[in-house]
Amino acid sequence: MSRLLSKMEVDRRLIGLAFVLLIIWVGFDIASGGRFITPRNIFNLSVQTASVAVMACGMVLIIVTRHIDLSVGAILGVLAMIMGVVQTDFLPQFLDYNHPMTWALTLLIGIAVGAAIGGIQGLAVGYLGVPAFIVTLGGLLVWRGSAWWVTQGRTVAPLDQNFILLGGGIEGTIGATWSWIVAAVAIVAIIYVAIMDRRRRLAFDFPVKPIWAEYTNTIVKAGLVLAVITTLNAYHLPTRAAERILENKGIPVTPENIEISHGIAIPLLIVALVAIVLTVVVKRTRFGRYIFAIGGNPQAAELAGINVKRMTVAVFALMGVLCAISAAISSARLQSAGNDLGTLDELRVIAAVVIGGTSLAGGVGTIYGALIGALVMQSLQSGMALLGVDTSLQSIVIGLVLVLAVFSDKYFHRRYSDPTA
Amino acid sequence: MPDMNDTNTDKNPLVEMRDIHVSFGGVKAVDGVSIDLYPGEVVGVLGHNGAGKSTLIKILSGAYQADTGQIVVDGKEAKIENARDARDNNIETIYQNLALADNLDATQNLFLGREFVDKFGFLDDAAMEHKAREVLHRLNPNFKKFTSPVSALSGGQRQSVAIARALLFEARVLIMDEPCAALGVHETKMVCELINKLKHDGLGILLISHDLHDVFDLSDRLHVMKNGKLVGSVRTEDVTHDDVLGMIILGKMPEHLLHLAGPGATNATNTQTSETPL
Numbered sequence: 248m249s250r251l252l253s254k255m256e257v258d259r260r261l262i263g264l265a266f267v268l269l270i271i272w273v274g275f276d277i278a279s280g281g282r283f284i285t286p287r288n289i290f291n292l293s294v295q296t297a298s299v300a301v302m303a304c305g306m307v308l309i310i311v312t313r314h315i316d317l318s319v320g321a322i323l324g325v326l327a328m329i330m331g332v333v334q335t336d337f338l339p340q341f342l343d344y345n346h347p348m349t350w351a352l353t354l355l356i357g358i359a360v361g362a363a364i365g366g367i368q369g370l371a372v373g374y375l376g377v378p379a380f381i382v383t384l385g386g387l388l389v390w391r392g393s394a395w396w397v398t399q400g401r402t403v404a405p406l407d408q409n410f411i412l413l414g415g416g417i418e419g420t421i422g423a424t425w426s427w428i429v430a431a432v433a434i435v436a437i438i439y440v441a442i443m444d445r446r447r448r449l450a451f452d453f454p455v456k457p458i459w460a461e462y463t464n465t466i467v468k469a470g471l472v473l474a475v476i477t478t479l480n481a482y483h484l485p486t487r488a489a490e491r492i493l494e495n496k497g498i499p500v501t502p503e504n505i506e507i508s509h510g511i512a513i514p515l516l517i518v519a520l521v522a523i524v525l526t527v528v529v530k531r532t533r534f535g536r537y538i539f540a541i542g543g544n545p546q547a548a549e550l551a552g553i554n555v556k557r558m559t560v561a562v563f564a565l566m567g568v569l570c571a572i573s574a575a576i577s578s579a580r581l582q583s584a585g586n587d588l589g590t591l592d593e594l595r596v597i598a599a600v601v602i603g604g605t606s607l608a609g610g611v612g613t614i615y616g617a618l619i620g621a622l623v624m625q626s627l628q629s630g631m632a633l634l635g636v637d638t639s640l641q642s643i644v645i646g647l648v649l650v651l652a653v654f655s656d657k658y659f660h661r662r663y664s665d666p667t668a
Numbered sequence: 669m670p671d672m673n674d675t676n677t678d679k680n681p682l683v684e685m686r687d688i689h690v691s692f693g694g695v696k697a698v699d700g701v702s703i704d705l706y707p708g709e710v711v712g713v714l715g716h717n718g719a720g721k722s723t724l725i726k727i728l729s730g731a732y733q734a735d736t737g738q739i740v741v742d743g744k745e746a747k748i749e750n751a752r753d754a755r756d757n758n759i760e761t762i763y764q765n766l767a768l769a770d771n772l773d774a775t776q777n778l779f780l781g782r783e784f785v786d787k788f789g790f791l792d793d794a795a796m797e798h799k800a801r802e803v804l805h806r807l808n809p810n811f812k813k814f815t816s817p818v819s820a821l822s823g824g825q826r827q828s829v830a831i832a833r834a835l836l837f838e839a840r841v842l843i844m845d846e847p848c849a850a851l852g853v854h855e856t857k858m859v860c861e862l863i864n865k866l867k868h869d870g871l872g873i874l875l876i877s878h879d880l881h882d883v884f885d886l887s888d889r890l891h892v893m894k895n896g897k898l899v900g901s902v903r904t905e906d907v908t909h910d911d912v913l914g915m916i917i918l919g920k921m922p923e924h925l926l927h928l929a930g931p932g933a934t935n936a937t938n939t940q941t942s943e944t945p946l
Contacts, residue, residue: 447794448794450794451794451795451797451798453794453797453798527790530791531790531791532789532790532791533783533785533791536772536776536780536783536791539769539771539772540769540772540776540780542769542771543769543770543771543772544767544768544769544770546767547767547768547769547777547780548769548780548781549751550731550751550761550763550767551751551767551780551781551782552750552751552752552755552781552782553780553781610769610770610771611771
């Protein structure tokens, strides 16, 4: 089995994680009498995970460069407040309420401020040499306090109608047709990348995976895409919401057309986009290569001519940008921005990243691992909520799972990793 | 120059360091040292820990800067302020800790800081691996692990990667800090063969070591340092192990070579030898 996997060049850690996720899902499904693995719950999971998942992608890069960011939850809070005020108080001075540009301008301003906040913290870490733990611990307090100052503690609501689509919800999805189109594009891309990679290796006469392994890999990936999209499309809008939509369009309601699919939620689409872009950055650009080089041996990176200080600023600024995207998702989902938004998110994000196989010692980590880590965390939480487990007990279980995950990863890695592989 | 009676006098030195001074907070780490290196020559820089040899070499490789002194490359004065400047002068350094990123594979390490990119600015991994295979095959035909992290490689294989990294970018001067530290017998032999091969290709190689045995057989000449000063520069064929040990430990030039003594040599009149200076 293990030889088979290595021939297929599959990340064993990924298999382990997927297996853990499967056990959690099946376990909760049995315990809840079949209420966990349903289109409705999977859809909700995808929306609930999105905010933490986006930040986890950035946290991978931070931790790979041997730093940490404890301030992401607080940055999310202050950015959500700023974006809230921008779209409800600032932009309406120039644009109409619910103007189609409002959401985009709001998000852009949020991203710019996020990059600035992250950049400032990066400067303190990179150029002033203050440990990231301290800088971002200070940041946690500073930005959470700032979130209160934006409106003197007042919650900002209601938000722009287009902006709240970023949070999912009944209208914040792309529907069945577009979901199928996304699936088709994804599958074509999977096949294209596999073919191009193989061609390139063959052109240079490098060893390639056996052809059956290529087929298996591609079929598994494409199958997963199809399974996810089918599930999300199988979740229909509540009857009353569907009726309202049809009435607004002036279409008579019939038993057939009342079944309107949710499809992919916009926050899930954002997660996918962020993850794909960052994976390309990590694997295919100098920036990504240098992040890992710095994590592996900062001295070597410096000697190789990499500007480690500037890279540190860039990585923290990128984290700030992702906090802005997460802030948009979570405030849009609640349709309001309160100054306690994102509280304790730093811990959820770090836990997701660590469960996803990123080493706190730096140099090792993957984006997809962090995504699955985030999904594991959220599945545990949602599953326990579904079973009516006390919130206090939920915290205890999640805390224990985090420690167990890191222990088992270390244990199995030491035991089964082949140093010559 | 301390040593001009060299077989290479017809050629120009690849590199000269002239009258280099460096102090760290009042401590004179390097105090008026001059050394040189010719093409196709292996030169050892010897001295105890703290003798100043590593500091001296780090000035050449751009990690430190001299307070005063000149670096001359190919007869022209060169300004070396960082690792990149050193590279631009075809000077490559292979550090004691090997300066490899353990989590990256051999190819990624070889090209670190100088990756090939395609027309869109994306890394061209296949082209880099192709070149890496070519270079490493020349150095070490048995090398196979191009895509495993270098942490999975043996000490000798890691040295191969580090040396290949230097060669890939047309180094003419190779600085090797403790090249055989932490290597087994077999691997040490491999690295020695490698050094001889590079020497025949016309590279100038500076070997830094505190262990005489590592470098004696490999080197054509030796520069010995003590307390930040040059004890002297000698041709390996003119001296014995004991002569060199005397230079390292006592700062004393062998009697028959006293005319080559550097500023760091113990004053001959104060030594225990009854010989008068030549």
